[in-house]
Amino acid sequence: MFGFSRPQLIAFLVMVVLVAGAPFVLYPVFLMKVLCFALFACAFNLLIGYVGLLSFGHAAYFGMGGYVAGYAAKAWGFTPELAIIAGTLAGGALGAAFGWLAIRRQGIYFAMITLALGQMAYFFCLQAPFTGGEDGIQQIPRGNLFGMISLKSDLAMYAVVAVVFLFGFLLVHRIVHSPFGQILKAIRENEPRATSLGYRTDSYKLVAFIISCALAGLAGGTKSLVFGIATLTDVHNAMSGEVVLMTLLGGLGTIFGPVMGALISTAMENYLAQAGAWVTVIQGVIFVTCVLAFRKGVIGVLAERLKIQL
Amino acid sequence: MTLSRRSLLTTTAAGASLPLFGRRARAQAATIKIGVLNDQSGPYRDTGGTSSVAAVQMAVDEFASKGFKVEVISADHQNKPDLGTQIASQWYDRDGVDVIMDVPTSSVGLAVAGVAKAKNKLHLNIGSATAELTNGACAPSVIHYIYDTYMLAKSTGGATVKSGGDSWFFITADYAFGKQLQADTSAMVLASGGKVAGSVAYPFPGTTDFSSFLLQAQASGAKVLGLANAGGDTVNSVKQAKEFGITIRIATMLMFITDVHALGLDVAQGLTLTESFYWDMNDKTRAFTKRFLPRSPNNYPNMIHAGNYSAALHFLKAVTDMGLPAAKASGAAIADRMKAMPVVDDAFQGSIRKDGRGMFPAYLFQVKKPSESKGKWDYYNQLQTTSAEDAYKPLSASTCSYIKA
Numbered sequence: 001m002f003g004f005s006r007p008q009l010i011a012f013l014v015m016v017v018l019v020a021g022a023p024f025v026l027y028p029v030f031l032m033k034v035l036c037f038a039l040f041a042c043a044f045n046l047l048i049g050y051v052g053l054l055s056f057g058h059a060a061y062f063g064m065g066g067y068v069a070g071y072a073a074k075a076w077g078f079t080p081e082l083a084i085i086a087g088t089l090a091g092g093a094l095g096a097a098f099g100w101l102a103i104r105r106q107g108i109y110f111a112m113i114t115l116a117l118g119q120m121a122y123f124f125c126l127q128a129p130f131t132g133g134e135d136g137i138q139q140i141p142r143g144n145l146f147g148m149i150s151l152k153s154d155l156a157m158y159a160v161v162a163v164v165f166l167f168g169f170l171l172v173h174r175i176v177h178s179p180f181g182q183i184l185k186a187i188r189e190n191e192p193r194a195t196s197l198g199y200r201t202d203s204y205k206l207v208a209f210i211i212s213c214a215l216a217g218l219a220g221g222t223k224s225l226v227f228g229i230a231t232l233t234d235v236h237n238a239m240s241g242e243v244v245l246m247t248l249l250g251g252l253g254t255i256f257g258p259v260m261g262a263l264i265s266t267a268m269e270n271y272l273a274q275a276g277a278w279v280t281v282i283q284g285v286i287f288v289t290c291v292l293a294f295r296k297g298v299i300g301v302l303a304e305r306l307k308i309q310l
Numbered sequence: 311m312t313l314s315r316r317s318l319l320t321t322t323a324a325g326a327s328l329p330l331f332g333r334r335a336r337a338q339a340a341t342i343k344i345g346v347l348n349d350q351s352g353p354y355r356d357t358g359g360t361s362s363v364a365a366v367q368m369a370v371d372e373f374a375s376k377g378f379k380v381e382v383i384s385a386d387h388q389n390k391p392d393l394g395t396q397i398a399s400q401w402y403d404r405d406g407v408d409v410i411m412d413v414p415t416s417s418v419g420l421a422v423a424g425v426a427k428a429k430n431k432l433h434l435n436i437g438s439a440t441a442e443l444t445n446g447a448c449a450p451s452v453i454h455y456i457y458d459t460y461m462l463a464k465s466t467g468g469a470t471v472k473s474g475g476d477s478w479f480f481i482t483a484d485y486a487f488g489k490q491l492q493a494d495t496s497a498m499v500l501a502s503g504g505k506v507a508g509s510v511a512y513p514f515p516g517t518t519d520f521s522s523f524l525l526q527a528q529a530s531g532a533k534v535l536g537l538a539n540a541g542g543d544t545v546n547s548v549k550q551a552k553e554f555g556i557t558i559r560i561a562t563m564l565m566f567i568t569d570v571h572a573l574g575l576d577v578a579q580g581l582t583l584t585e586s587f588y589w590d591m592n593d594k595t596r597a598f599t600k601r602f603l604p605r606s607p608n609n610y611p612n613m614i615h616a617g618n619y620s621a622a623l624h625f626l627k628a629v630t631d632m633g634l635p636a637a638k639a640s641g642a643a644i645a646d647r648m649k650a651m652p653v654v655d656d657a658f659q660g661s662i663r664k665d666g667r668g669m670f671p672a673y674l675f676q677v678k679k680p681s682e683s684k685g686k687w688d689y690y691n692q693l694q695t696t697s698a699e700d701a702y703k704p705l706s707a708s709t710c711s712y713i714k715a
Contacts, residue, residue, distance in 0.1 A: 027400060027403070027404045029399055029400065029403070030400070033396070126513065133485060134417055134484055134485035134486075134513070134514055135391060135417040135420070135485050136391050136392065136417070136421075138391060138417075138420060138421050138424055139421075139424040154403070227392060227395050227396060227399075228395065228424070228425075229391055229392050229421060231390065231391050231392045233390055233392050233393075234392070
């Protein structure tokens with residue numbers, strides 16, 4: 001099913017059980033944050049892990065998704081599912097425009113172009129009237145799912161976030177293991193060769209880019225509904241850096257890596273908050289250690305030890 | 311080292327099922343938990359920061375507890391509304407915090423007030439300035455304690471226009487607070503027959519170089535430069551104005567004694583500003599300050615520190631008055647009780663209006679010349695007093711929805 005190998009299927013089932021059981025043990029709002037970032041990291045991983053494109057401006061799509069979903073829910077009175085879809089489309093549309101420009105270059109140039117475009121998106125969000133500038137869009141209502149089910153309780157919202165996350169996760173997995181995904185991997189390994197085999201690599205890269213951005217928008221839109229707020233933090237380039245770190249920490253090009261990376265990174269931010277100014281220092285040390293000791297990320301190293309693919 | 315797949319799976323499964331049996335610790339019922347949420351590392355760390363936490367702790371220590379324990383926790387919101395929302399939700403939901411106090415930075419203050427409103431939990435805002443907290447964003451469980459943008463505009467703005475400063479240029483921190491302060495001051499200036507020559511908004515937080523804005527103000531030909539910012543930003547703008555030889559009169563719309571101390575009297579002399587508390591005002595405030603200083607050796611108390619002390623004390627009195635179970639049950643109920651009781655302590659005497667507006671007089675001060683200052687932190691000459699009824703927006707003009715029902 002969905003192209004899972006047996007160990008992957010077991011790992012996936014374990015993950016589903018954990019996702020379903022966790023809100024009864026841990027604070028649901030924290031878990032929702034983890035799931036939103038996990039989805040964001042999965043979207044990012046689709047690009048860097050399977051197409052080999054390093055985007056340094058992914059916060060733009062994540063944040064824009066958040067703003068559009070938040071604005072739609074607050075100002076236009078969209079129901080949550082429509083608001084999230086609006087956020088997804090916004091991420092995808094922005095991705096189509098930026099991607100169209102960025103995929104014309106490779107390697108470091110591609111990264112620089114995405115970084116520059118990401119910064120442009122940041123300044124747009126800073127100045128555009130609908131984003132509320134430094135205040136952000138506040139008090140976004142969670143509303144009623146399909147106009148019927150109230151999402152006011154954290155557990156109800158958690159169920160929605162969990163479904164969105166699992167949907168996004170399975171979608172990424174399905175794409176990676178489809179014939180389309182095989183071509184993406186071929187492009188990652190050797191683009192000229194893929195071209196010589198007759199594939200229009202630019203079109204494939206663009207489609208992958210748009211899917212990744214739309215998923216980032218999905219994650220951002222969901223996050224803004226969870227917290228009832230969409231702010232500049234989510235479009236800032238520090239967020240673009242954070243998603244790179246999450247993916248590296250968990251394991252580049254592994255399907256479970258980004259999820260693990262998001263969990264580690266968010267948990268660190270959450271539970272180290274008491275350490276005050278030392279948080280960033282501690283995070284830095286942990287990241288350096290991880291990069292030196294587990295070059296393939298936590299899940300990458302684990303998969304290697306177990307000689308399986310995760 | 312090699313792990314076998316099977317052993318890994320069993321360990322993971324066991325590990326995953328383990329926490330289900332342990333119940334997480336809940337806050338004990340006989341404890342009142344106060345959360346102080348403010349800026350401890352950014353531009354507002356001296357106007358509130360750890361000294362505010364110390365002030366709350368002092369109120370708790372001085373309060374002769376009647377049958378319940380009081381615990382104080384604190385966190386740094388880094389001036390980010392999203393971080394403030396997250397911490398506030400977590401404190402109210404999971405950590406059993408009964409009241410969140412201080413919360414400077416209006417954008418964060420509004421966000422936390424929104425959380426408090428949704429959860430019917432008490433929020434005592436001391437550090438934020440925006441008058442929206444008792445207008446558009448008002449809530450039955452939110453109290454805005456010692457000052458707001460309307461009162462600053464009325465006191466500092468009104469006095470400046472009266473003394474001939476009738477054309478203004480604003481340098482504004484580009485977020486809820488700065489915009490509101492500029493709007494309220496502009497309204498005041500226009501109402502008294504003055505005019506606004508222009509304004510420039512700068513990104514907050516993170517701006518440290520104000521030179522281009524200052525030159526723009528100088529070039530505008532206005533008589534008064536209104537600084538609609540606060541804390542470290544005000545200190546930087548005033549300092550740089552001095553360095554650049556900016557000659558137009560500066561109105562620091564929001565300034566605290568801690569900022570004057572940071573600037574030094576050489577630079578700050580002659581500035582007029584409004585606070586609702588001055589440590590050297592009378593015997594009571596001096597007694598308060600004497601007790602406060604050992605807890606905060608670097609900062610004499612400004613109105614935010616004193617306000618945190620007073621609000622915490624008033625809150626604890628209200629809780630004692632209504633009993634712990636009733637206080638725990640509803641934020642709006644405690645707020646109502648606090649509004650019904652007069653505020654009497656060493657720092658503040660007054661009351662809280664039904665829209666949550668703390669009613670205390672506003673004092674206009676002028677910063678002393680270095681030659682006039684007789685001792686440590688002897689910084690202010692009092693120019694005028696505006697009574698609470700005059701200083702704050704009248705209830706009839708309020709846009710707060712729940713008080714009309």
